[in-house]
Amino acid sequence: MKLRLSKTSAVSLGAIGLGLFAGALLMAVTGSNPLAGFWHLFRGGLMNIERFGNSLASSTTLIFTGLSVAFAFKTGLFNIGASGQMLMGGLLASAVGLYVPLARPLLLLAMFLAASVGGGAWGALPGWLKVKFNVHEVVSTIMMNWIAFWTVSYVVPRYLRDVFLETQSRRIPAAASLRTEWLTELFRGSYINLGLVLAIAAVAVVAFLLERTVLGYELKAVGHNKHAAQAAGIDINRRMVASMAIAGALAGLGGFVFYAGYSVNIQIGVLPAQGFDGIAVALLAASSPWGVWAAATFFGILHTGKGFMTAMTGIPPTIADAIIATIIYFAATGVLIENVWDRYSKRHEQRAARRRRVDLEQGVK
Numbered sequence: 001m002k003l004r005l006s007k008t009s010a011v012s013l014g015a016i017g018l019g020l021f022a023g024a025l026l027m028a029v030t031g032s033n034p035l036a037g038f039w040h041l042f043r044g045g046l047m048n049i050e051r052f053g054n055s056l057a058s059s060t061t062l063i064f065t066g067l068s069v070a071f072a073f074k075t076g077l078f079n080i081g082a083s084g085q086m087l088m089g090g091l092l093a094s095a096v097g098l099y100v101p102l103a104r105p106l107l108l109l110a111m112f113l114a115a116s117v118g119g120g121a122w123g124a125l126p127g128w129l130k131v132k133f134n135v136h137e138v139v140s141t142i143m144m145n146w147i148a149f150w151t152v153s154y155v156v157p158r159y160l161r162d163v164f165l166e167t168q169s170r171r172i173p174a175a176a177s178l179r180t181e182w183l184t185e186l187f188r189g190s191y192i193n194l195g196l197v198l199a200i201a202a203v204a205v206v207a208f209l210l211e212r213t214v215l216g217y218e219l220k221a222v223g224h225n226k227h228a229a230q231a232a233g234i235d236i237n238r239r240m241v242a243s244m245a246i247a248g249a250l251a252g253l254g255g256f257v258f259y260a261g262y263s264v265n266i267q268i269g270v271l272p273a274q275g276f277d278g279i280a281v282a283l284l285a286a287s288s289p290w291g292v293w294a295a296a297t298f299f300g301i302l303h304t305g306k307g308f309m310t311a312m313t314g315i316p317p318t319i320a321d322a323i324i325a326t327i328i329y330f331a332a333t334g335v336l337i338e339n340v341w342d343r344y345s346k347r348h349e350q351r352a353a354r355r356r357r358v359d360l361e362q363g364v365k
Contacts, residue, residue, distance in 0.1 A: 034278030044308025053190025059300025065278025083275025089252025119252015127244030204250025238271030
C-alpha cells in the first residue's frame with residue numbers, strides 16, 4: 001500500500017527540511033560540523049527521560065499559544081496578541097493562587113477559570129473593536145500586548161510583589177503549582193507538570209469544537225467567506241468576537257500553565273516570547289489542532305537541545321533560533337511550496353494517465 005502525503009503535510013515537512021538545511025549552511029559557514037551540531041541539538045532534547053520531560057514542558061505553553069493563533073486563523077482572523085493574553089491570564093491566575101485559600105483541586109480550578117477569563121477578555125476586546133469600528137485585529141492586539149505589559153508592571157509591584165524584589169511577584173504556594181511529585185519523579189527531576197495534560201485536553205477540545213459542532217462550522221464558514229456566511233444567516237459579528245474570545249482564553253491558559261507550572265512567579269518587564277512563537281507553531285501546523293501539538297513538541301525539542309549543542313560543540317544557540325526563524329519563513333510562504341506540490345502532482349497524474357492509455361492500447365492490440 002502506498003503512503004501519500006497530504007498537501008499541508010508536505011508543506012510543513014518541506015518548511016522543516018528547508019529550515020534544517022539553512023541551519024546546516026550557517027553551521028558550515030561558521031566552521032562547525034553540521035552533522036555534529038544536529039546530533040547534539042536533537043540529542044540535547046531527547047537523550048534521557050529528564051531532557052525529554054523538559055522538552056515536553058517547553059512545548060506545553062507553545063501548544064496553548066499555537067492553538068490560540070490557529071483558532072483565530074480558522075475564522076479568518078490574525079491574533080498577534082497571544083503574549084498579552086498570556087500575561088493577563090497568568091496575572092489573574094497568580095493573584096488567585098496567592099490570595100485565595102482553597103484546597104488544591106479547587107484552587108487550581110479557580111486559577112484555570114481566572115486565566116480563561118483574563119485571556120478571553122483580552123482577546124474579546126480586539127474582536128469587538130473590529131466588528132464595531134473596523135479596527136484591524138493586528139493593530140489592536142499589538143496594542144493590547146503593551147497594555148497588558150504595563151498593567152503587569154503596575155499590579156505586580158503594588159499588590160503581588162516579592163519581599164525583596166519589586167520586579168517579581170511572590171512565589172506561588174505548592175497548592176497553586178501545577179508541578180506534582182509523581183510526574184517529577186517519573187521524569188527524573190524534569191520540570192514537566194500537569195499543564196501538559198491540560199494542553200493535550202485543549203487540543204482535543206478545540207479539534208472537536210471545530211470539526212464536530214455547529215459553532216465550529218459557523219466559525220470556519222466566517223473564516224472562509226464572511227459574506228457568504230452572512231447570507232446563510234450566520235451572525236458574523238458575534239462569531240468574530242467569540243473567535244477572538246476563545247483564542248484569548250487559550251492563550252490565557254498558556255499563561256496559567258507557564259507561571260504556575262514552568263515558572264514559579266510572574267516578573268515585570270517581560271513580554272512572553274511564547275506568544276509570538278505560537279504564530280510559528282500555528283503556521284507550521286497549518287492551523288490544525290493536532291498539528292499544533294506536533295509542531296509545538298518539535299520546537300520544544302529545539303529549545304531544550306540548543307544549550308546542549310552549544311556546550312558540546314561551541315555552536316552558538318542563536319543557530320537553533322535561526323533554524324526556527326527559517327522554518328517560520330518557509331511555513332509562512334507555504335503557498336510557494338503548495339504550487340510546487342501542485343505542479344508535481346499534476347505531472348504525476350499526467351504520467352499515470354499516459355501509462356494507462358498505453359497499457360490500454362497495447363491490450364487492444
